């Protein structure tokens with residue numbers, strides 16, 4: 001029986017290995033991690049991550065050919081194939097701080113593999129790493145190898161959170177990069193045989209190591225760039241009266257562009273996009289390509305601009321002050337169907353509002369209060385460095401409340417900000433919400449999930465990303481005489497909405 005061991009039981013390692021175990025009953029899969037509570041959770045009914053369909057997959061194979069363990073060394077030693085799926089955060093200090101990937105976790109995993117191994121192994125890079133990491137890992141392994149043969153492969157994961165199980169069942173492609181030597185090619189074939197249990201051969205691409213590593217960074221950079229492009233358009237739509245949904249639809253109908261990933265939003269989040277682009281920028285700078293670095297940096301700048309534009313819109317619309325006003329935040333995860341908050345735009349939006357002394361009341365169906373409080377106290381990039389956690393200041397804590405119900409969050413609020421596109425936010429009883437809010441009642445939809453016309457009929461003043469601004473609601477809310485001259489009316493709108 002082939003034995004696979006995966007180091008790192010996170011968002012990538014856990015679901016990926018569960019699906020390999022399900023699809024390959026003839027392979028034994030052990031997922032190991034140094035984090036004891038995480039492994040305990042993987043062995044319980046309450047898995048450590050929320051991912052639709054994951055519970056079912058784990059239940060079908062846990063205890064048969066899928067195991068979770070803290071005994072890292074034992075299982076690495078016994079494995080034929082070792083996947084490395086540890087965190088690769090952005091460096092917070094030293095050379096390349098704020099841009100380069102911190103490979104501390106990766107390096108210590110590689111040294112441990114070299115230390116404990118007694119038989120030949122294929123070592124697979126699963127976490128996203130800078131180009132040429134494999135070369136560094138190869139050096140660590142071969143210099144400490146005691147005659148053992150290690151083959152390094154790059155097999156980047158393209159799953160997206162929230163749809164991970166579907167993405168793993170039907171991947172657009174599986175990418176395997178390896179050395180162009182006979183040993184490297186043999187290792188590629190061995191890993192290909194694992195995926196060939198359920199992925200059509202035509203969808204398994206093999207390349208050299210560096211192409212595989214760079215393809216992952218490039219794919220994430222292209223995806224993020226699409227969102228920044230549509231978000232840049234959303235600002236122009238608001239300024240001109242165009243509707244970004246109509247523009248995206250028209251643009252996406254071009255088969256060369258395609259309709260996916262063109263939803264304007266308050267900004268992209270998640271553990272990958274920003275980190276991978278920063279990493280790409282750093283690699284470009286190190287390779288003497290400042291123009292290319294500057295090009296990709298712009299994708300992040302527009303994303304930051306979009307988040308601060310949203311906060312400015314909230315504050316400006318609410319008569320230039322949110323001080324002591326209750327603002328309900330609906331959704332804190334970086335996208336729907338996940339409890340993950342890494343780099344979620346909600347962090348920057350909440351921090352912006354808190355900076356203007358608002359009181360925020362947060363509801364997310366999958367994110368715990370502990371997680372939210374921690375996220376709002378951490379500095380940028382600290383989220384992936386668990387050792388840097390600091391306690392939240394008592395004053396800041398008072399400004400933040402977390403509740404388990406959207407109606408509770410919005411009760412007596414002056415405004416509602418929708419920051420994650422959870423399906424349940426589309427079907428809330430907005431009349432009930434309106435009745436229980438302070439007036440004028442504002443809704444700022446950062447995900448374009450609400451029916452603007454319906455909400456305006458109820459009486460809300462609605463702002464939706466990239467949509468024409470709310471003139472009627474504004475007239476009502478300010479109790480303006482209906483005969484107000486059009487030029488006076490527009491100058492008032494300009495003053496309030498900037």
Ligand code: UDX
Nearest residue numbers: 157158159160161261262263265268269270272334335
């Ligand atoms: C991404 C890549 O999609 C995946 O291939 C890679 O393996 C990891 O990084 P993930 O971050 O899990 O996956 O989610 P994704 O669906 O890509 O969304 C990222 C962010 O972009 C989210 O905040 C999402 O809300 C936002 N987004 C996505 C938009 O704002 N608009 C869109 O049209 C699509």
Ligand code: ADP
Nearest residue numbers: 008009010011012013033034035086087105109
């Ligand atoms: P991702 O989203 O890429 O899966 P996560 O941060 O969710 O990243 O998971 C990475 C996991 O790797 C964490 O649970 C962490 O404890 C684990 N890890 C990091 N270094 C090691 C190591 N040397 N040995 C075992 N597990 C490790």
